[in-house]
Amino acid sequence: MHGTMNKITTQHLIGGRWQAGEGPNTITIFDPATGRPVTDMVESSLDQADAAIEAAAAAFPAWSALSITRRADIVLQMKVLVDRNVDELAHLLSLDNGKTLTEARAEVGRAAEAIAGAAGAPGIYHSQCGNIAPNLDARRVRIPLGVCVAITPFNFPVMNPSMFAAWSIVCGNTLVLKPSEQTPMITNMLFDLFRQAGVPDGVLNIVHGGVALGERLVSHPKVAAVSCITSSPVAKAIYANGTAHGKRVQANGGGKNPFVVLADADLDKAAEGIADAAFGMSGQRCLAASRCIVVGDVYDRFLDKLAAKSREYVLGGGRHPGVTMGPVVSAGSKARVIAAIENSVRSGATLVLDGRAHSVVGGEDAAGGYFVGPTIVTGLSSKDPVDCQEVFGPFLVVHKVASFDDAIAMANDTEFGNAAAIYTSNGSSARAFEMACRAGNIGVNTFPAPPMNFQMGGIGASFYGDIHVLGDGYMLFYTDHKVVVSRW
Incomplete structure (x- = not known):
């Protein structure tokens, strides 16, 4: 694992391939405990962001055609690999973010809990049927949205990407993640584990960069939905940008x-x-x-x-x-x-x-x-x-x-309500x-x-959107539904 990680900790995952960034800026990653630089990372170019979305769009038809039980099997294997690599994840998380090892292990545990919840999605991804009149049936069918984007913060760089990745893909979507540019290494390791779990190429993609990259992802015409956890001013801006471009958005902000x-x-x-x-x-x-x-x-x-x-x-x-x-x-x-x-x-x-x-x-x-x-x-x-x-x-x-x-x-x-x-x-x-x-x-x-099985609340400037994260909120956010009425 260490040898592999040395090659990919500063790269971008696009269509199943780790590749160097081609953007105009180089981001220096520091160890918060010493203030010393750990490594440099060239951010993703806007063309690479587009390529990640195109890869996700290309992977969507085959992935969404799989049964939800098959998708859940792969998600469960994601949890197995997270559990198996707790110590290494915790160590890199501490280096990237500064948490104590105890706090880092606790976060990895919460990430595994979130993934396990997604693996149980077949139990709630059901249709509703009924004999509404003689020889007349009705049923509700949940359908995935398509390409989703998640923008995650530095403070939970394992748990937050795990939540969005597991739930978006188990519902049949594909995902492009932009994690915090302050903590890219641990998220890359996490997504490499997800690939080892059997997630097909293009289903999960990761690009690193700043505001311009985020704006490109949120406004892209092939993106159906955007999830983010960030400060309230940024959450408000992402919500405004996403909804103006017709996206479904859940934007979680800060609190006091x-x-x-x-x-x-x-x-x-x-x-x-x-x-x-x-x-x-x-x-x-x-x-x-x-x-x-x-x-x-x-x-x-x-x-x-x-x-x-x-x-x-x-x-x-x-x-x-x-x-x-x-x-x-x-x-x-x-x-x-x-x-x-x-x-x-x-x-x-x-x-x-x-x-x-x-x-x-x-x-x-x-x-x-x-x-x-x-x-x-x-x-x-x-x-x-x-x-x-x-x-x-x-x-x-x-x-x-x-x-x-x-x-x-x-x-x-207060304006907040977290x-x-x-x-x-x-x-x-x-x-x-x-x-x-x-x-x-x-x-x-x-x-x-x-x-993890309850929706997380958020009121006022702490949340912009209609459907909250966690619990059944994921199923509601990451799927749409159609009602079929049939007579035989």
Whole structure:
């Protein structure tokens, strides 16, 4: 595997063949743990993007003609190979993205779970029949769309491509993927495993590049549907571009997720859960806690517990023994988090924890890494831009409010609606929060990540489209249907 990967980690998969990029720009891939360059990759040209779509279109008739059980068999083999290569996938994921090995293995596990769900598609890809009148039958038949495009982010470069690849092709479509240009190596390894699983040439294609490449894919006349996970401004732009060109689009954006702590909560569990939600995976999750709202007189006690738990993180390279928090993905990401810290201080906020001062293990190797430790800020207005805009890093603002109603009002005072959570021992309060909070994913005494068999929510600027990802959303998004009425 290592020898093969050395040849393809910086290439593009078009029509079953790995090939070098022909685009105008060269992308340098850095190890986030050291800041050192790992390799260079020439991006795909627009002609290569067109070629990938043409290859997918050419592969579609034969692939869609296979029975869904045969397609599901191949998808199941994709899962087998992911399971078999967990350690190698996790290692390359850590190098590409910066995650700790524990976090990387967890992501690979979630990817395998998503692929397994797609392998079960024959159970829900059924027609509906009925004797609607004497000698008159009706049935609904699901049909694939054609060529699909997926645009995926850097923060889950195994799980997100696995979700879109497995579900799009099991439904009979073909796919062109544009992953984040910051984490191309791990996605190439993943797609090479999928080819080994028996996916025919042209069914899965991968091209690497920036905005111009994405715009070309989204607007191409032979593309039927576009899925993306990205920031909200980019999601909005992709949705507008795709729908203007007649595509079916699901565009998942960012969030500014509130986690509420009531006075009756178990404060130790709340502190542990919110620290993990804010600083796990270095805060680079669309469901991460970025605002914490504490109700009543437990504020000081909770803040002490939260700060103590957050200080326990061991910051360093993800492959270093004992490390529990890795770097952010890039120098730009680090600069964005530091800017949020500096802007908060200028606005009069108090730094309970300053991530710039967190010690880093690894010595000289880590000196150039993109490290920012857990940062906790208090005394910031909820109207401050720092508390309204997504930072996407280990940065948490903690607020104190007087009542449950005040907490709901503050939680909902945002354009986003990705996730929210409440910590309480009162079922009535939890129920009221579920109903009143405008977020698509709700956690009660836990992190609000939905299981793979549930559609992922998203409200407001966190989602543009009609059909969400995960669960039966994939089947609805990646197929159309026809109704056949027959008399014999």
